[in-house]
Each structure stands twice: as C-alpha cells, then as structure tokens.
Amino acid sequence: LILGDMKRALATAVALGTLCAVLLTGCGRAERRAAHDTPVPPVTTTTTTGSTTANGVGSGGTGKTASDADTDISDTDGLLNQLDTQVNADGQPAADAD
Amino acid sequence: MKNTIRVALGCGTAVLGLVLTSAPAFADPSPSPLPARLDAAKQVVTARIDGRLATLHALNTAVSAAQHLTSAHKATLTGLLQSDESGLTALKTKVSGETTLAGVRADDQSMVNDYRVYLLVAPKVRLTIAADLETTAVTRLRTTQDKLSAAIAAAKAAGKDTTQAEADLADLKTQTDAASTAVTGQADAVLAIQPGPDGTAIQNQVKPVRDAVRTGRTDLRKALADAKAIRGLLA
Numbered sequence: 001l002i003l004g005d006m007k008r009a010l011a012t013a014v015a016l017g018t019l020c021a022v023l024l025t026g027c028g029r030a031e032r033r034a035a036h037d038t039p040v041p042p043v044t045t046t047t048t049t050g051s052t053t054a055n056g057v058g059s060g061g062t063g064k065t066a067s068d069a070d071t072d073i074s075d076t077d078g079l080l081n082q083l084d085t086q087v088n089a090d091g092q093p094a095a096d097a098d
Numbered sequence: 099m100k101n102t103i104r105v106a107l108g109c110g111t112a113v114l115g116l117v118l119t120s121a122p123a124f125a126d127p128s129p130s131p132l133p134a135r136l137d138a139a140k141q142v143v144t145a146r147i148d149g150r151l152a153t154l155h156a157l158n159t160a161v162s163a164a165q166h167l168t169s170a171h172k173a174t175l176t177g178l179l180q181s182d183e184s185g186l187t188a189l190k191t192k193v194s195g196e197t198t199l200a201g202v203r204a205d206d207q208s209m210v211n212d213y214r215v216y217l218l219v220a221p222k223v224r225l226t227i228a229a230d231l232e233t234t235a236v237t238r239l240r241t242t243q244d245k246l247s248a249a250i251a252a253a254k255a256a257g258k259d260t261t262q263a264e265a266d267l268a269d270l271k272t273q274t275d276a277a278s279t280a281v282t283g284q285a286d287a288v289l290a291i292q293p294g295p296d297g298t299a300i301q302n303q304v305k306p307v308r309d310a311v312r313t314g315r316t317d318l319r320k321a322l323a324d325a326k327a328i329r330g331l332l333a
Contacts, residue, residue: 066246073242
C-alpha cells in the first residue's frame with residue numbers, strides 16, 4: 001500500500017514537472033514572438049538651425065530666414081543715427097570759426 | 099555795486115570785442131582787429147582762448163564716447179586734443195603777462211594759426227568719428243547682405259517669388275560697396291592736415307573729406323533702406 005502511494009505521488013510530481021516545463025517553454029516563445037513582432041520606435045534626432053520664428057517664408061528646411069538679419073539691421077540703424085549726430089555737428093561751425 | 103558794474107562792463111567789453119573780431123564761418127582769417135587798449139585787448143584774446151578750450155573739452159568728450167573709433171585714430175585725436183589744450187592754456191598765461199599791444203596781437207595770431215581749433219581740429223574729430231562709424235556700418239551691412247541672401251535663396255527654394263528681393267539685394271551690395279569706396283582713407287586724410295596761416299588752404303583740404311563722408315552716409319542710408327525692404331518682402 002505504501003509503495004502504491006509512493007508511485008502515485010511520484011507520478012503526480014512528474015506530471016506537474018512536465019506541465020511546468022511545457023508552460024515555461026510556451027511563455028518564453030510567446031515573449032520572443034512578442035519582442036519580434038513589436039515595432040522598434042525610430043531614434044528621433046532633432047536639429048535646430050538658425051531662427052525658428054514662424055514668418056511664413058518657408059525656409060525649405062535650411063533654417064535661413066530674413067529675421068536672421070534683424071539684429072544687424074537694427075545695429076546699422078543705430079550706427080547711422082550716431083553718424084548723423086557727428087555729420088550735423090561738423091556742419092554747424094562756431095561763430096568764431098577760424 | 100561798483101564791483102558788479104565793473105564786472106558787467108568787463109564782460110560787455112569782452113563780448114563786444116568777440117562780436118567785432120569774430121570771423122564769418124570758415125573765413126580765411128585776416129589779423130583780427132583788437133581793442134587799442136592793452137587791458138581790453140588781453141581780455142578779448144583771453145576770452146577767445148577760453149572759447150577754444152571749451153570746444154576742445156567738448157571734442158574730448160566726443161572722442162571718449164566714440165565706441166567705433168579705431169584705437170589708432172582715438173590715440174591720434176586724444177594726443178592732438180591734449181597737446182592743443184596744454185598749448186592754449188600756456189598761451190593764455192602768456193597773454194596775461196603781455197605788456198605791449200603788439201605782444202597780444204602776436205598771441206592772437208598764434209591762437210588761430212598754430213591750432214585752428216574751429217577750422218581744423220573740430221572737423222578732424224567729427225569727420226574721423228564719422229568715417230570710422232561708416233566703416234563699421236559697411237561691415238555690418240555686408241553681414242546683413244549675406245544673411246538676407248541666404249534667406250532669399252531659401253524663400254526661392256520654397257517657391258516664393260523673390261524677384262524684387264533679389265533686385266534690392268543687388269542694390270544693397272552696390273550701395274555698400276560705394277560707401278566703402280567713399281570712406282576708405284578719409285579719416286587718415288583729414289588727420290594728416292596741419293594747421294597754418296592759410297585758412298583757405300585748410301578749408302580746401304577738409305572739404306573733400308567732408309564731401310566723401312556725406313556721400314558715404316547717403317550710400318549707407320540707401321543700403322539700409324534696401325535691407326529693410328528685403329526684410330519686409332520676405333516677412
């Protein structure tokens with residue numbers, strides 16, 4: 001009787017082990033399949049060149065816009081105002097101009 | 099009260115002397131008529147020297163404030179102003195010690211011919227500052243030109259009509275080049291002019307520099323207008 005119980009317990013253990021092995025193998029395959037089927041997101045690289053101010057020019061992707069020159073135009077305006085001051089001062093001789 | 103009247107009379111005499119002896123703007127000065135009395139003559143010449151010293155001080159302030167003067171031009175102008183200031187200050191002391199009318203007259207002539215503060219030094223300062231400002235503006239406009247050229251190319255590639263912008267860009271280049279040609283060498287030219295007794299000769303040397311600086315300014319104004327127009331067209 002004892003021997004019979006031992007045989008049944010052994011058979012149960014073997015059956016359970018086999019079942020676990022089958023299940024684990026299946027899970028591994030599923031994971032590999034899942035990993036294989038999932039699309040890899042593309043690596044995103046963002047490069048910004050020049051001004052990003054929206055001005056409707058349509059830069060064609062080069063990032064060159066007219067607003068890039070705004071600082072230079074403004075600076076030149078300032079230089080020419082200073083120039084006017086000097087030229088006007090030169091144009092107003094003192095009364096005792098000798 | 100008596101002191102007040104004395105001071106007022108003194109000032110009045112000095113002012114009257116100044117009015118009577120002032121030459122018209124840029125006129126070739128002939129020997130200035132001075133009062134016949136020694137003290138009055140000394141007062142007049144001293145007042146005229148003070149006027150020049152005040153002008154030199156104002157010019158020195160202008161040079162100090164000028165951010166776009168080249169270091170060489172700044173050094174030249176600063177040296178000239180300091181030299182003239184010390185020379186005229188010494189001349190003022192000399193005038194106060196004169197004992198003859200002839201001596202005062204000689205000092206008066208020296209004050210004009212040896213310095214030419216109004217006819218030459220002031221234009222040297224103003225025109226040199228102006229010329230260096232124009233040179234700086236030319237450089238800045240060339241940078242502007244490059245940036246606008248790239249923007250026009252990008253706009254054109256994107257299908258925008260850039261015909262007018264390209265025409266304006268061509269004019270921007272023409273005007274900037276013209277300004278550069280006009281101003282090149284002008285500062286050194288005016289700084290090389292020396293004072294002397296012939297006021298007309300000095301005027302004739304200063305005039306082409308003045309004309310060139312004014313021409314350069316006109317060219318630069320046109321170039322800047324072109325840049326602004328392009329900016330507006332591409333906006």
